[in-house]
Amino acid sequence: MWALLWLLPLAWALVLAGYAKRLIALWREPAWRCPVLVIESDDWGAGVLPQAAALDALRALLGRHRDHTGRCPVMALGIVLAIADTGAIRAAAGREYLYIALDDARLTPVLAALRAGITEGVFAPQLHGMEHYWPAAVMAAAQTDKRVAAWLAGDALPRTEDLPAPLQSRWTAAAVLPSLPLSIPEINAAAADETAAFQRIFGITAQVAVPPTFVWSDAVERAWAAHGVRCIVTPGTRHEYRDAQGRPAGDGRNILNGERGQDDVLYVVRDQYFEPALGHRAEQGLAALAQQTACARPTLLETHRFNFLGESADAALHEVDRLLGKACAAYPALRFLPTQEIAAAMARRDAELIETGLHPRLRAWLARIHTVPRFAKLARLTGLALPLWLLTKWTA
Numbered sequence: 001m002w003a004l005l006w007l008l009p010l011a012w013a014l015v016l017a018g019y020a021k022r023l024i025a026l027w028r029e030p031a032w033r034c035p036v037l038v039i040e041s042d043d044w045g046a047g048v049l050p051q052a053a054a055l056d057a058l059r060a061l062l063g064r065h066r067d068h069t070g071r072c073p074v075m076a077l078g079i080v081l082a083i084a085d086t087g088a089i090r091a092a093a094g095r096e097y098l099y100i101a102l103d104d105a106r107l108t109p110v111l112a113a114l115r116a117g118i119t120e121g122v123f124a125p126q127l128h129g130m131e132h133y134w135p136a137a138v139m140a141a142a143q144t145d146k147r148v149a150a151w152l153a154g155d156a157l158p159r160t161e162d163l164p165a166p167l168q169s170r171w172t173a174a175a176v177l178p179s180l181p182l183s184i185p186e187i188n189a190a191a192a193d194e195t196a197a198f199q200r201i202f203g204i205t206a207q208v209a210v211p212p213t214f215v216w217s218d219a220v221e222r223a224w225a226a227h228g229v230r231c232i233v234t235p236g237t238r239h240e241y242r243d244a245q246g247r248p249a250g251d252g253r254n255i256l257n258g259e260r261g262q263d264d265v266l267y268v269v270r271d272q273y274f275e276p277a278l279g280h281r282a283e284q285g286l287a288a289l290a291q292q293t294a295c296a297r298p299t300l301l302e303t304h305r306f307n308f309l310g311e312s313a314d315a316a317l318h319e320v321d322r323l324l325g326k327a328c329a330a331y332p333a334l335r336f337l338p339t340q341e342i343a344a345a346m347a348r349r350d351a352e353l354i355e356t357g358l359h360p361r362l363r364a365w366l367a368r369i370h371t372v373p374r375f376a377k378l379a380r381l382t383g384l385a386l387p388l389w390l391l392t393k394w395t396a
């Protein structure tokens, strides 16, 4: 029995070797010195007018909270810059795609509400896309899908959330499934158009992009980077198309904070969810903040526009308010930073925010490796958990 003990280090070595690539990547991922929270909210912009009141309510709410540096929480808003002009498309008998841009007079209340929050420093606009779909794919789908035809011929300002899910992806042609890739010239032209529209409407270059439904490609990264995008928000992996069942699909790769894509764009990871309309309460947001902070990662909380429109709006605002209040109380060192500043701090390894010391980095790494699927279980089964636990005690 005891003679077999020498096998243990061999088993540990095998486990560590099997996960070496992932473990090394986790070591390289920047470790944050303080808890960081940003609420990332997508789908705002060109679309229904009740957004204006929802944005005003959020602006007032965010302005009531402060971190210890005196800064208000920033909501990073994934902005959609245009929506189908259903009336004009109908007038053209559905033969031509036409759109209403966010700076059209018909959307004045929405743009005014966005600008008020940007001026007050509580909203940070991020590029979500010219549209939340690939227009040619929606037009093609309308030929065969009655729901899509009704969407294009329906409300004056339709909701993209009502499109079939595969069509809500912008950077793949999902009129058929599995979806088809777009050509490089199509991607380049669309990226040039949307970044120019963002610049025109907000007077700033879009530096952070959030791919709709997290479907994008190397070609999209290069096209965005050519027009000033420096950071891409990811869910910790990349999807490149919609599969035969319409689900987002990709190569299954893992993406960590601070890793780089094409032309040096920096990835940030947003894999924590806070959708009050789906039942998430402030406590879930706090649990995400606790987990991310233990791993010395910033907390990017994903929440969508739909939470703040309609019947769920008041309850959603209440949960955001509770979350921010409780977060400030529980974490005196908490920082509210917009995603763009989080990315910039990681890019330049800002010593004020990013750890350089061995102990805290090791502590973060030990917390992170427990989140690797199956690794923690294998560590327990082989007894590797014991030396890792001793290491944790040493860093504490």
Ligand SMILES: [Zn+2]
Binding pocket: 042, 043, 078, 128, 132, 212, 213
């Ligand atoms: Zn979206």
